[in-house]
Amino acid sequence: MAEGLRHCESPLCSVEFEPSGLKMEPKRFCSDQCKQEASLIRRVAALYGLEVEVMHEALTNLSLVNDKSRVSR
Numbered sequence: 622m623a624e625g626l627r628h629c630e631s632p633l634c635s636v637e638f639e640p641s642g643l644k645m646e647p648k649r650f651c652s653d654q655c656k657q658e659a660s661l662i663r664r665v666a667a668l669y670g671l672e673v674e675v676m677h678e679a680l681t682n683l684s685l686v687n688d689k690s691r692v693s694r
Contacts, residue, residue: 631655632662632677 626637629651636655642648650656666676 629655631659632673633658633680 625640627640627648629636629638630649631651634651634655636651638648638651640647650659662676662680663673666673669676671679
């Protein structure tokens with residue numbers, strides 16, 4: 622990661638951005654969409670009694686399966 626850049630805290634995003642916001646409450650996500658996705662992942666994981674990391678892994682695996690099925694059609 623480049624010096625001074627923050628990594629978006631959404632588990633589905635790999636964007637790096639310039640830090641901004643108050644020092645007490647810095648910007649954690651690169652966009653409103655990433656903020657909403659992260660919130661949704663946390664809520665669904667809690668609903669199913671899963672850890673956020675497990676939910677992220679399941680979504681990643683589902684995404685890979687969907688991508689492969691699109692290619693093979």
